[in-house]
Amino acid sequence: MRRNVAFFGAAMFCVGCFSLYLMLESSTTSPRVMNDQDGEVDKIEWKIQEIEQELKKNHETIIRIKEMLSDLSKGDNINVDKLKNLVDQFEKSQNNKKKFIQPQENKPVLLNQTQFSKTGITLSPDTCELAEKPNPVGPNIEMLQTFATLPFSNPDGGVWKQGWDITYSPSRWTTDRPLKVFVIPHSHNDPGWIKTFDRYFQDQTRHILDNMVQKLEQHSKMTFIYAEMSFFSTWWSQQNDATKEKVKRFLNEGRLELPTAGWVMTDEANSHYSAMLDQLIEGNNWLFENVGVRPDSAWSIDPFGQSSTMAYLLKKTGFKNMLIQRVHYTIKKYLAEKSNLEFMWRQNWDLSGKTDMFCHMMPFYSYDVPHTCGPDPKICCQYDFKRLPGGKIACPWRIAPVPITDGNVAQKAETLLDQYRKKASLYKSDVVLIPLGDDFRYDKPDEWDNQYNNYQKLFDYMNAKSDWHVEAKFGTLRDYFEALANREKVKRGERPDNYPILGGDFFTYADRDDHYWSGYFTSRPFYKRMDRIVEAHLRAAEIAYSLARIADTKKSIFDSDKNMAEMLTFSRRSLALFQHHDAITGTEKDFVVVDYAMKLLKSLENTKKIIQKSTEYLMSDGNDVFTLDETRQSQDSIPEKQIIKLSSANERYVVFYNSLASNRSVIVSIWVNSPYAIVKNEFGQIIQSQCNPVWTNNEQYSTDQFKLLFVVTVGGLGMVRYSIEKAGRGENQLHSLAKIYFHSSGNNYQKIFDYQSDRSDVTLENREISIKISRNTGTLQEIKNKLDDITSQVKVEFIYYGTRGTKEKSGAYLFLPDGLAKQLSSPSVFVRSTKGPLSSEVNSFMKNVEHKIRVENAGDMKNLGVEIENIVDIRSEQNYELGMRIVTDIQNEDNEYFTDLNGFQMQKRRYFSKIPLQGNFYPMATMAYMEDKNKRFTVLTGQSLGCASLHTGWLEIMQDRRMKQDDNRGLGQGVLDNKRTPHRFRFLLEKRISSGTNAQSTGFASLTASKLSDDLIHSIFVLPAKSSINSPQIKHFVTTLNQPLNCELHAVNLRSDLKNRNNYALILHRTAPNCGFKSRGLFCTPGGGKINLGKLFSASYHLSEVKTTSLNLLWDDKPIEFNKLPVEIAPMELEVFKLTFSS
């Protein structure tokens, strides 16, 4: 006995020495962060954090040794061997750990799971500047302020119902300054809506494009524009060389233009900026590689509301001008009154004007022919020569077009010119843009001939009338913008002197009366959630594939495996397709949803395979190492977890892949077949674990399936191996079984987990926060942030809206509620809680919702967040819209709150009582917050949904909607294909430490909120190894980065050029956090936008060249000297670096 004690005394001495050594050692190789004073402070703070975590970790080991010693002293000798193992393990792990730290300069040590850094991170002044300084070059038309001043009265404007009776003086146009008219034939092709993509292609699109070739050849003055590359590439692949040459010739001649050339015309409300960009990259690159052109005019005529994020993406892609159409009629009229429909669209956060994008807004109701030639649809319709008598479609105004003849051309030309002139007088330049087309137009040769011949006669006549001072012809979008620039004596895309600068976005769209298109922010939420999941998988697959492909210098498995490139391409294109404005929006036919979803499901499977293969390559020498952690039975089912069968004889290995470029600590939940287990980290150290039941109903749990929870700590873009083995009851002192509490009714007679009835309200807490949950309603009541010592009422309620009784009712697009929301009342809510050291949660079962509230103890910033999950199922309801309302005591002035635009930026919103309730809803792609002088409450979402703040301190997030009827926007059906849908949210309560002016119409998330959002969207990937895999076959960990990215930077993607194996595009986004909040629990170091690309990747990656390039990867700059100096990204900006690695 004495000898044993002496042995352990020595061991503990060793432990002490080791940790001291490690501290000193890591101090000398400490990260060089920044040279300025702040940087020094940060460095010291970081060192303190490091030391703190090392001490605590060692403390844990010592506690365990003490426990075992105590057992030994009681005569329990079973622990002798274990104790020996533990000491051996510890030594080994510290040696390993040293290896992990030592060779890599600038590499911060990962924080241990149980630590939480209370020291906030200090960000650099230029990072904080955007949120703190008033904008010196703010726009002169700001949309939120405009909303505040307009009456939204909707008076009848006559023939132009939403405008006014336009008058003009013909003397406005002269010989020197004639009216220039560009009539632009176009065909809007939805890649799925009433028909599937394939059906549309077969029935219409291929004929349209076939005819295009024939008719542009035949009619030498005819022009055409066409936008959607998903269709165009399909058609192109079926053409012979002669046809392809003709198309290239038309493009060269400037008679054919492929504006935007995205894979689709992306939705701008629900889509995330990374997916919007992906679809643009996919379309633009396909076009450049196959046809050799790069678009520089953008055309967005159908998305249901327009986002300033799109303007930014286009600008940074190299576009010179853009056109938008679906904007609230009141805004159109307001801008038209002062000829401000053309403007420089500036990002609200831009302090220099460098984001300005020349934008043309169409003035009238629609992009069809009746609403594009001028203000009077009854007249314009007569100039749609597809509607000549005898055709399939007629004019609803009951005056049919007639063919233009020598006899009628004088009168017809004069009438049309009057419309052109009226339209022109809404703009400044006396160059007028007249789109001539509609959905799936020009599919018959006759239509081409009729439009061409009749219009050409009208043009010839007009142009010959010298006293009319008009030059009319067919043209493209580029022709129009070029002529405008010439007329205004600027270069295309530049701002002419008297043109306004506009800031803000164009949500929420109304096309007439109180018909606000806010329903689609939430329609088909199951697929909005699936979109985000596929997006995260695709991004993770891109990055893992790139990392493995770069590393694969010898074996070339990534070259020979064409299958992988094909799988990646398929997934890129499927997700790109889903960004279409009738896909992610949920505004397509039921069977079209299924068609998209099958593609998304296939993409999910593909990307999982790519992640597996790439991880296999990086982490092992073997093939076929991994199995799936979860599977989906079908496109509309919730994933099911795979059970890992544990044994005490063999360890099972699970690899975790972190696709974010920052270090993370994450609580994972692995489903296993034993309630008792031992979990070891990559150093072989036993770590804390928790077992939760898998419930089979409210009161009963499975006796052969269990959730094993533990904290995984993994470096940025890194992979790490943990092992799990079965343990006996009580064998592992770091393993806890959760305790169950029934708060309403409920009982359990099973033996595994302790349970008790507890008829009081529930408190869940970790060291950082504490929350209260009502046992009656089963919902959150209050959040306390213990670190900041602030408490806020955060009452969650579920509410619902019906549909109004008038003829016009809610549908897939429109939200037309029957009044204020009603409280969802459930006669009795079943409330149960499960508590443990790592994670504690409350599950509440109410009508239509299963509601989960969870507090975690991951040791990082996630300790500050409250996890919310709602599984909603409203299939038993009709004309019913379910929402989650959060009632707080935040005193947000003027009912101001903030919602994000595409996960890229925050936009200030205000509740306006002059706008109907449905017009006060906005898209919430990733985040919303409200604040007062003292605190800010942020809600993060894992899927895009509609939200509103209808009252001071309230935030309402819609969950699902079920509509019996169509809403007369062409879909021709209701929305009745609801699914059981899981939604994820995070709540964050933060205290303001500095006031921050926030005078602008933009806002900025706190650093903690933005990191929590990244973490929510990009879960850790779980790759269980097959049971046959043993330890030597998998590495303990892989680090691919020399050092993680700075706190301010986010790796949007690392995208392989599939045509050139040495080329990769690194897309980075620099966030601009609001520095008025403490950023605690973060595993990153602040460094502003500086990044040293030469030192970013670990030594095994040989970077040979770096170029900056446009966002679509097509406009390269000269190579930069990446080894000498860090590059710097400005706050809020996205930048792309083309990386070439030498093999």
Ligand SMILES: [Zn+2]
């Ligand atoms: Zn469309």
